[in-house]
Amino acid sequence: MKPIGVVVSGSSPVNVPIHVYKGCENQVMEEAFVIIKDDEKNTDYFGVIRSLRMNDPLLNQSQRSSIIDNPELAKQGREVVFETSYVRVLGVLQPNGQLTPPRQPPAPRSEVYLVESPRDVKLALETGLELGEHKFSRIRIPLKPEALKYHVGVVGATGTGKSKLVVALVNEVLEKTDWKVLVFDHSGQDYVNVPGFEGKVLDASEITLDLESIAEYLKKEISAKEAGEDALYVSLILYILSKGDLRKFSESQDRSITEFAKGVEGKVEVSISENKVGEALEKMPVLLETVDLEEEMKKVKWETSSLVKLFETVINIVAGKSTSKRKYVTFMSLQKEYIESLNKRRISSRDILERLEKDRLVVLDLSTVRQEERKYVVYSVLRRIWDRIDEAKKPVNTLVVVDEAHNYACYQGCYPSSSIIERTAREGRKWGLGLVLASQRMIDFSTDVRNNINTFFFSKLQTPGDLDNLKGVLDLGGVEYDDLAILATREFYFAGLGNPLKYPVLIEVKQV
Ligand SMILES: Nc1ncnc2c1ncn2[C@@H]1O[C@H](COP(=O)(O)OP(=O)(O)OP(=O)(O)O)[C@@H](O)[C@H]1O
Numbered sequence: 001m002k003p004i005g006v007v008v009s010g011s012s013p014v015n016v017p018i019h020v021y022k023g024c025e026n027q028v029m030e031e032a033f034v035i036i037k038d039d040e041k042n043t044d045y046f047g048v049i050r051s052l053r054m055n056d057p058l059l060n061q062s063q064r065s066s067i068i069d070n071p072e073l074a075k076q077g078r079e080v081v082f083e084t085s086y087v088r089v090l091g092v093l094q095p096n097g098q099l100t101p102p103r104q105p106p107a108p109r110s111e112v113y114l115v116e117s118p119r120d121v122k123l124a125l126e127t128g129l130e131l132g133e134h135k136f137s138r139i140r141i142p143l144k145p146e147a148l149k150y151h152v153g154v155v156g157a158t159g160t161g162k163s164k165l166v167v168a169l170v171n172e173v174l175e176k177t178d179w180k181v182l183v184f185d186h187s188g189q190d191y192v193n194v195p196g197f198e199g200k201v202l203d204a205s206e207i208t209l210d211l212e213s214i215a216e217y218l219k220k221e222i223s224a225k226e227a228g229e230d231a232l233y234v235s236l237i238l239y240i241l242s243k244g245d246l247r248k249f250s251e252s253q254d255r256s257i258t259e260f261a262k263g264v265e266g267k268v269e270v271s272i273s274e275n276k277v278g279e280a281l282e283k284m285p286v287l288l289e290t291v292d293l294e295e296e297m298k299k300v301k302w303e304t305s306s307l308v309k310l311f312e313t314v315i316n317i318v319a320g321k322s323t324s325k326r327k328y329v330t331f332m333s334l335q336k337e338y339i340e341s342l343n344k345r346r347i348s349s350r351d352i353l354e355r356l357e358k359d360r361l362v363v364l365d366l367s368t369v370r371q372e373e374r375k376y377v378v379y380s381v382l383r384r385i386w387d388r389i390d391e392a393k394k395p396v397n398t399l400v401v402v403d404e405a406h407n408y409a410c411y412q413g414c415y416p417s418s419s420i421i422e423r424t425a426r427e428g429r430k431w432g433l434g435l436v437l438a439s440q441r442m443i444d445f446s447t448d449v450r451n452n453i454n455t456f457f458f459s460k461l462q463t464p465g466d467l468d469n470l471k472g473v474l475d476l477g478g479v480e481y482d483d484l485a486i487l488a489t490r491e492f493y494f495a496g497l498g499n500p501l502k503y504p505v506l507i508e509v510k511q512v
Pocket residue numbers: 156157158159160161162163164165190440489490509510511512
């Protein structure tokens with residue numbers, strides 16, 4: 001190891017000012033690892049270089065110098081120029097390679113050595129998921145697998161390599177743990193073509209949606225409120241239970257539903273009293289408990305005119321004299337593209353979880369469905385995982401990757417995916433359900449989500465505000481916005497619970 005400097009006055013256990021030796025300026029980089037050898041205390045401190053500064057005792061910014069009158073003087077006296085820096089201590093290096101918290105400041109005049117390769121320091125970092133190496137020393141800094149269930153955030157401006165980092169993480173999880181990985185690929189470009197992921201990709205436009213997702217979507221599209229909303233739910237349930245053929249209801253075991261359906265089948269003005277509708281509505285929760293609607297959904301023949309007819313009938317009963325009825329029905333008939341796209345949906349979220357169980361990896365290509373719908377897909381699938389957890393009360397050991405997460409976990413406009421992502425962020429750790437959220441902006445995560453992510457990778461950021469947000473949730477150990485601005489592709493600070501060094505360090509993500 002090369003000596004590169006010396007500790008000067010004013011050191012604290014974690015922040016140690018140093019002077020860099022003449023001639024070493026070119027080798028000392030911000031974020032380089034160093035060892036401070038305090039011979040007095042017989043202690044080695046392991047740390048990282050932060051805040052490099054060049055100084056000239058004769059050229060003080062606020063004092064007039066003779067150079068401004070005689071520029072050639074600048075060339076003279078260059079020997080007095082010197083470099084200073086701070087070492088952020090990451091720990092005291094023990095003979096067994098462990099790092100313990102520093103309790104005493106290194107003595108001034110202790111020598112500082114540059115760690116140039118992994119051979120220079122015997123660091124006993126636990127084994128874990130290897131996403132990259134420390135930028136300068138090439139020491140591998142593995143992510144602790146236990147941290148997966150406490151969630152991982154990946155933040156950086158476009159092109160910094162977030163999605164590639166996540167690919168590296170997914171590969172490591174599959175190789176080194178027994179966890180399963182479910183990836184929501186927003187753009188359909190980042191994960192579907194990754195070598196090794198072939199055959200694991202499912203097209204979101206073929207996935208069944210659950211009743212709520214369909215109802216929520218249509219409700220928004222037709223701006224249905226109150227009675228309109230009730231009518232929408234009732235007609236959808238009836239339609240699904242009949243698989244798109246209302247005559248099937250004559251076989252139904254449930255009298256109120258049967259009669260109600262018969263009425264509908266007999267078209268409109270049959271003598272169905274409002275009570276009957278109320279009764280049917282009341283019975284529905286019970287009925288729904290015994291039927292797996294989503295599985296039924298796979299068999300439904302979606303036809304716009306039938307559904308609209310049914311909806312019209314139901315709304316005539318439910319909405320009485322409401323003037324919005326006609327509007328709802330007209331809007332509903334405009335939903336042809338959506339309604340009939342449901343015919344392509346024959347893979348249920350139960351099928352997806354079965355695939356996940358079998359293959360350990362499922363990539364859902366969301367790019368094939370409209371932006372609005374993507375949130376519902378995320379919601380439906382995650383909800384099915386939670387249903388399983390609620391039933392079995394057993395860990396699921398599953399990592400859920402949401403790339404471009406600002407579309408799914410934001411404050412406003414991300415319902416319903418945001419609600420289930422929030423629940424996962426809050427409660428997932430108990431059940432081995434971890435999130436990996438990648439996004440360009442930190443601010444785009446709702447507070448609940450942000451506060452529950454315990455490991456972060458961050459690179460060049462879009463705005464200083466993003467760094468402030470990160471500061472709010474983890475100890476940045478002195479990393480500033482300017483440090484991030486110079487980062488290149490694949491360069492990320494690795495910080496938080498999953499980092500065995502605890503303080504943020506700069507890694508270069510491996511090539512994938
Ligand atoms: N680990 C890596 N291995 C190989 N190439 C990489 C890696 N990281 C980044 N790159 C290169 O940089 C490009 C951008 O990376 P990536 O798509 O991961 O960025 P991103 O941060 O996800 O961007 P966006 O916010 O636009 O989605 C990649 O297409 C690839 O060429």
